[in-house]
Amino acid sequence: MHVNEQLLQWFNEHEGQFVSGQQLSQHLGISRTAVWKRIKKLEKQGYQFESAPKLGYRLIRKLLPLQVDWLKLQLQGNPFAREIHWLDRVDSTQTRAHQAYIAGATEGTVILAEQQHAGRGRFGREWHSPAGTGIYMSLILCPRIPLAQATHMTLLISVSLCRAIRKLTGANVTIKWPNDLLIKGYKISGILVDTIAEADQVKTMIAGIGISVNMDLEDFPEPLRAKATSLKIATGHNLSREQLIISFFKQFEELYAIYLTKGFAPIRHLWEALTSTLQSHVVVTTPQGQVAGLAEGITENGALRVRDQQGQVHTLYSGDLAWSP
Ligand code: BTN
Numbered sequence: 001m002h003v004n005e006q007l008l009q010w011f012n013e014h015e016g017q018f019v020s021g022q023q024l025s026q027h028l029g030i031s032r033t034a035v036w037k038r039i040k041k042l043e044k045q046g047y048q049f050e051s052a053p054k055l056g057y058r059l060i061r062k063l064l065p066l067q068v069d070w071l072k073l074q075l076q077g078n079p080f081a082r083e084i085h086w087l088d089r090v091d092s093t094q095t096r097a098h099q100a101y102i103a104g105a106t107e108g109t110v111i112l113a114e115q116q117h118a119g120r121g122r123f124g125r126e127w128h129s130p131a132g133t134g135i136y137m138s139l140i141l142c143p144r145i146p147l148a149q150a151t152h153m154t155l156l157i158s159v160s161l162c163r164a165i166r167k168l169t170g171a172n173v174t175i176k177w178p179n180d181l182l183i184k185g186y187k188i189s190g191i192l193v194d195t196i197a198e199a200d201q202v203k204t205m206i207a208g209i210g211i212s213v214n215m216d217l218e219d220f221p222e223p224l225r226a227k228a229t230s231l232k233i234a235t236g237h238n239l240s241r242e243q244l245i246i247s248f249f250k251q252f253e254e255l256y257a258i259y260l261t262k263g264f265a266p267i268r269h270l271w272e273a274l275t276s277t278l279q280s281h282v283v284v285t286t287p288q289g290q291v292a293g294l295a296e297g298i299t300e301n302g303a304l305r306v307r308d309q310q311g312q313v314h315t316l317y318s319g320d321l322a323w324s325p
Contacts (some may be wrong), residue, residue, distance in 0.1 A: 003028055007038055008047075011059040016121075020056035036146065063132030065114055067242050074246045080256070081249045082137060083201035089131070094192060094208040097138035101196075101204055107142040112245075119210065122192055123320060127210050130219055133230070135211040135241050136160040142204050147197045150205065151302030151317060152264050154179050154193045157207055159270045160255050161189060165211075165246035174276035177304050177321050182276065187230035188212050188252030209248075214238050228230050268298060282306060284316050291316060292324060 006028055011019065020070050021032040028035065039049055039057060052137035068086040075081040083105070090096055093111040095118075100109055113136045119127030129136050143153055158179035165173045165181065165188075181189035192208040212220075215230035231239050258266050272278060283292045284306060293308035304316045 003030065004038060004042060005044070007035075008059075008062070011057075012062075016058070018050075018052060018055035018058045020054075020259040023056070054072070065132065066112060066245075071242050071245060074242075075249055078249045078253050079108055080141070080252055081110050084110045084112060087111065087113045089113070089115045089117065090121050092116050092127075092208075093136050093138040094120055094194065094206060097140055097196070097206045097208070101140055101206065105140055108142055109140040109261065110137055112137045120192060120208070121190055121210075127190065127192075128221060128228075129210065130215065130222060133211055133212075133219060133232075135245060137245070138206055138208045140204060141207055143202055145202050147195070147200050147202055148301055149264070150193075150195045150197075150202050151178070152259065152267065153202075153205055153207070154191060155271050155298075155302050156255055156267050157191055157193070157209070157252065158260055159207065159267060159274060160251035161191070161211075161248050162274045163255075163270075164244060164251045165189075165231065166249055167251075168243060169231060171231070173274075175271065175274050176319065177275065177277040177298075178302075183231075183234045185231060186234075187227055188229055188231060188234065211239050211244065214246065263300065264300060268300075268302070271298065277304070277321065283319050283324055284289050284319040284321050286316060286319040288295065291319075295321075 005023065010024065010027055021035050024035045025032045043049060047059065047063060047220060048056045050060050064088060068084060072084055087096065090113045093113045093116065097111045100111060115131035116127065116129035116136050119129035119136060121127040141153065145152065158175050158181065162173050162175050162181055165171065171183050173181050173183055179191040180187050189211040194206040195202060198202045212228060212230035214232045217225060217233060220228055255267060277295050278297060280295055282295045283290055291306050291308065291314045293306040296305045296307050298304055299315060306314045308314065
């Protein structure tokens with residue numbers, strides 16, 4: 001057994017009790033400094049210890065890794081989760097999914113990580129990804145659609161996720177265009193879709209999904225606390241990350257089938273029913289500049305329609321949206 005596992009086992013056997021550095025060093029056959037270093041390493045992975053002079057250390061919060069075998073069992077037959085790869089600590093599942101795709105991975109490949117140290121958000125932002133408390137996953141998708149309709153997929157993902165979370169928690173989760181999920185205005189999930197196209201056709205999409213599930217407020221860095229929250233904070237209790245992942249894939253499979261048979265219209269209606277963006281005054285920052293006005297609706301291609309003060313309607317395919325004060 002690895003030293004870290006031995007250490008955790010010892011703490012488990014002494015649940016709720018302080019264990020001295022001396023005891024641990026004797027039990028593990030390593031120096032007290034080495035014990036201290038191991039504890040610091042575990043803390044980086046998300047475990048929390050209380051330390052007290054003379055008494056030693058006490059484990060106050062442990063994290064269970066995702067039950068991947070159970071996930072695989074529950075998702076058997078789901079075409080979008082055919083191959084689930086679980087990784088402990090990675091730079092970014094998005095980067096790993098790109099690498100997997102280049103190496104030949106196909107639709108239905110999912111990369112899941114317990115923790116990311118270089119999690120990526122939209123517009124080059126960082127995605128805070130502490131160990132064991134969130135969902136960080138990237139999906140490889142190969143829809144046969146024109147590039148102009150790539151937005152359909154991102155909206156389809158946000159609708160699926162929003163419905164999954166609502167169903168499991170009962171929380172009033174809404175979608176902020178294009179695909180942030182919010183509870184009471186605080187962000188709980190973000191979606192980043194990288195599209196690879198060939199001659200105006202989508203070839204592959206790497207859809208990265210980040211969900212803040214069981215974080216406490218102090219798990220977020222100070223600057224994020226004013227705008228982000230977790231499902232635990234919002235609902236008052238821990239949530240099974242596995243249930244959430246399973247529920248998402250079920251919703252996605254169901255809605256994707258509707259999309260294939262009936263087109264984008266039903267998905268658009270669902271999106272419109274779940275969004276908090278429409279009929280409000282917004283400012284959208286795009287690479288071409290800012291557009292301010294009333295968010296009126298989305299087009300057949302999934303673009304946002306914003307009517308400015310002069311009555312001109314702008315059709316926006318991507319951008320960073322804020323509500324006007
Ligand atoms: C955003 O709201 O800016 C999008 C955030 C997307 C984060 C997810 S976490 C899993 C995947 N890996 C990454 O590095 N990013 C995405």
